[in-house]
Amino acid sequence: MKQKKYILQESEIPTQWYNIQADMKTKPMPPIHPATHEPLKVEDLAHIFPLECCKQELDTEHAWIDIPEDVLEKYKYYRATPLVRAYALEEALGTPAHIYFKNESVNPLGSHKINSALPQCYYAKQEGTTNVTTETGAGQWGAALSYAAKVYGLEAAVYQVKISMRQKPYRSSIMRTFGATVEGSPSMSTRAGKDIITADPNHQGSLGTAISEAVELATTTPNCKYTLGSVLNHVGLHQTIIGLEAEKQMAMAGEYPDMVIACFGGGSNFGGIAFPFMRHNILDGKTTEFIAAEPNSCPKLTRGEFRYDFGDEAGYTPLLPMYTLGHNFRPANIHAGGLRYHGAGVIVSQLIKDGLMHGVDIPQLESFDAGILFARTEGIIPAPESCHAIAATIREAKKCIETGEEKVILFNLSGHGLIDMTAYDNYLSGDLTNYRITDEEIQSNLEGTLEI
Numbered sequence: 166m167k168q169k170k171y172i173l174q175e176s177e178i179p180t181q182w183y184n185i186q187a188d189m190k191t192k193p194m195p196p197i198h199p200a201t202h203e204p205l206k207v208e209d210l211a212h213i214f215p216l217e218c219c220k221q222e223l224d225t226e227h228a229w230i231d232i233p234e235d236v237l238e239k240y241k242y243y244r245a246t247p248l249v250r251a252y253a254l255e256e257a258l259g260t261p262a263h264i265y266f267k268n269e270s271v272n273p274l275g276s277h278k279i280n281s282a283l284p285q286c287y288y289a290k291q292e293g294t295t296n297v298t299t300e301t302g303a304g305q306w307g308a309a310l311s312y313a314a315k316v317y318g319l320e321a322a323v324y325q326v327k328i329s330m331r332q333k334p335y336r337s338s339i340m341r342t343f344g345a346t347v348e349g350s351p352s353m354s355t356r357a358g359k360d361i362i363t364a365d366p367n368h369q370g371s372l373g374t375a376i377s378e379a380v381e382l383a384t385t386t387p388n389c390k391y392t393l394g395s396v397l398n399h400v401g402l403h404q405t406i407i408g409l410e411a412e413k414q415m416a417m418a419g420e421y422p423d424m425v426i427a428c429f430g431g432g433s434n435f436g437g438i439a440f441p442f443m444r445h446n447i448l449d450g451k452t453t454e455f456i457a458a459e460p461n462s463c464p465k466l467t468r469g470e471f472r473y474d475f476g477d478e479a480g481y482t483p484l485l486p487m488y489t490l491g492h493n494f495r496p497a498n499i500h501a502g503g504l505r506y507h508g509a510g511v512i513v514s515q516l517i518k519d520g521l522m523h524g525v526d527i528p529q530l531e532s533f534d535a536g537i538l539f540a541r542t543e544g545i546i547p548a549p550e551s552c553h554a555i556a557a558t559i560r561e562a563k564k565c566i567e568t569g570e571e572k573v574i575l576f577n578l579s580g581h582g583l584i585d586m587t588a589y590d591n592y593l594s595g596d597l598t599n600y601r602i603t604d605e606e607i608q609s610n611l612e613g614t615l616e617i
């Protein structure tokens with residue numbers, strides 16, 4: 166009998182997150198202050214984020230960090246998530262590869278984002294915060310944060326990228342259902358939003374504009390902290406619960422991945438599934454290949470440059486050393502809203518420089534081809550973001566047909582696409598297009614960054 170699903174008992178759920186910074190041979194460069202270029206310390210971040218998150222952000226010493234008891238109890242409402250062997254997909258492709266996916270779509274919010282929303286709200290509450298703010302692109306992070314805020318008795322204010330609010334109106338409804346206040350960004354409710362609208366009245370918004378507005382609200386409101394669903398080190402840390410579970414489940418399957426693949430917006434689901442396995446490349450001589458799949462309309466991993474750049478459009482955040490397309494970069498309005506971010510995050514950028522992983526860029530149509538095949542074989546409609554991971558997996562599985570190799574490929578299914586059916590409708594009626602940007606566009610956007 167073929168076994169398809171690998172399930173962990175509650176008692177087997179890991180009780181610590183894995184902090185790869187502690188094991189990295191080359192530590193990531195520090196974030197720096199935009200005016201003084203001084204490396205930032207915990208105190209410099211603590212007026213924006215919960216203190217515990219700031220400590221985790223800059224922690225390059227402790228490889229294992231305890232998951233607070235209360236967060237672990239909340240995790241148990243939906244964790245452990247299943248690891249699944251995708252036999253039907255393998256068969257449809259005719260590949261000798263063994264394809265596994267970790268299914269992070271099976272929680273009430275529908276994506277991996279809840280894994281970090283819960284601890285961020287927990288720490289905020291512990292520290293006496295009453296309000297949290299954030300930005301959201303496709304709406305998954307906003308939905309997860311709105312729910313987690315409610316769980317911990319916090320008020321949530323969410324800035325949602327304007328274009329995605331129109332593409333995915335139900336995500337705003339979800340956030341409001343959980344009790345959050347939702348505004349389209351750029352909005353007239355912050356100085357940053359007003360400036361952006363004044364410069365361009367038709368601005369459709371981006372993660373960059375929404376981050377600027379949420380940070381401004383957090384820094385000008387008492388007892389209010391900003392939270393982020395991607396990019397930062399502490400977010401990737403919380404997501405390592407994915408890979409740590411997967412490691413146990415792969416062992417149950419009697420296999421170890423030759424390749425680990427995830428889609429890439431700011432790197433949290435990628436880091437979440439990849440870092441626990443990458444640990445064995447760094448420490449134990451394993452040779453697993455790590456692939457981050459980005460949209461080719463927003464190719465910071467494959468065509469961006471390593472610079473100090475702002476995390477947001479208005480320039481409110483510290484400067485981060487990362488592969489970037491420039492903070493003014495305006496990605497095309499692709500449906501994978503969660504992948505429309507200009508930078509790669511600090512840890513991943515260093516890992517790319519060190520040759521421990523690499524990016525691959527996927528055209529929009531190829532991502533939906535992959536998503537449709539996955540839906541028709543495995544019965545799950547993937548989020549447009551996750552389709553990029555599936556497309557990269559299919560590319561690798563097809564290579565195995567040529568070489569005859571039985572590679573073990575593990576990918577992360579970061580979320581389901583049930584609230585993204587407009588995107589699928591567009592694809593099915595032939596209305597979707599590919600977007601590719603020119604080298605000139607990339608170069609001109611990089612002008613506002615700092616060379617390293």
Ligand SMILES: *Cc1c(COP(=O)(O)O)cnc(C)c1O
Nearest residue numbers: 305395430431432433434503580
């Ligand atoms: C937010 C999101 C992403 C992209 O964010 P990462 O931090 O790169 O993981 C990918 N998939 C889904 C379903 C998301 O909600």
